[in-house]
Amino acid sequence: MRIRLDIAYDGTHFRGWARQPSHRTVQGEIEGALARVLGGDPRLVVAGRTDAGVHATGQVAHVDLDDAQTERMLSRRSRGPHRDPVEALAGRLRGVLGAYADATVTATCAAPEGFDARFSAVWRRYAYRIADDTTGYDPLERSRTTTVRAELDVDRMDEAARTLVGLHDFAAYCKPREEATTIRTLLEFDWRRDASGVLVANVKADAFCHSMVRALVGGCVAVGEGRLRVVDLARIRDDLVRVPEVKVLAARGLTLTAVGYPAADQLAARAAQTRNRRDRD
Known part of the structure; x- marks a missing residue:
């Protein structure tokens, strides 16, 4: 199951987006929260890797869940206004990250078919x-x-x-x-x-x-x-x-x-087009 995550962060104390050994990064923080909530070793794909010190209010990423992670998410009884367990995932991640964290997940949803946070972006x-x-x-x-x-x-x-x-x-x-x-x-x-x-x-x-x-x-x-x-x-x-x-x-x-991103029925085509262009580069 592919999940879209909308993410915001103050980049001041991060060594950029991308996971790095021995350095604090946004990817490392969010993946760590996902692992605590859903288990396993989740890996994010992001729309754009930001450098050290750069902030975001509208970053987008996706994660592919295996069967065990999906079952763990769907079996969790939702609390509060979000009864959909996929949408409720954002709140669970915020709980792990902390109320005053410098990185947060603002929303989660089931990704439309063909959606790729990086390659589908226009x-x-x-x-x-x-x-x-x-x-x-x-x-x-x-x-x-x-x-x-x-x-x-x-x-x-x-x-x-x-x-x-x-x-x-x-x-x-x-x-x-x-x-x-x-x-x-x-x-x-x-x-x-x-x-x-x-x-x-x-x-x-x-x-x-x-x-x-x-x-x-x-x-x-x-x-x-x-x-x-x-x-x-x-x-x-x-x-x-x-x-x-x-x-x-x-x-x-x-x-x-x-x-x-384009309309839902164009997501897969856009991702394929972008991948082909990057491969030629």
């Missing part, structure tokens, strides 16, 4: 928060906001961000990984100031390569500071060469906010 959305010298510093938001000691021009940053949208090779904005493609479709990229004056980037793509969002944000900050022109970000992208003016900003400002 887009991922991130937000990046920056407090500059025009805004006050909110200590309650310190774990998810990067501070830049400058006055940033959000209009120029927004204009520059929009020049990067589309299907392109983003090698200039990615940390290289052997045999990994850097071609991505950037669906949305824009900036605004929220009610408190904090700059917030909205970044949406079919997928992201390593450190891509934080490098894109770093390029926009260089524009906002006046170190680069609006037209330079697209030029740098098309030159396919990393430049020192584009800094990879801190992980603390980055949050995965949502993952998008």
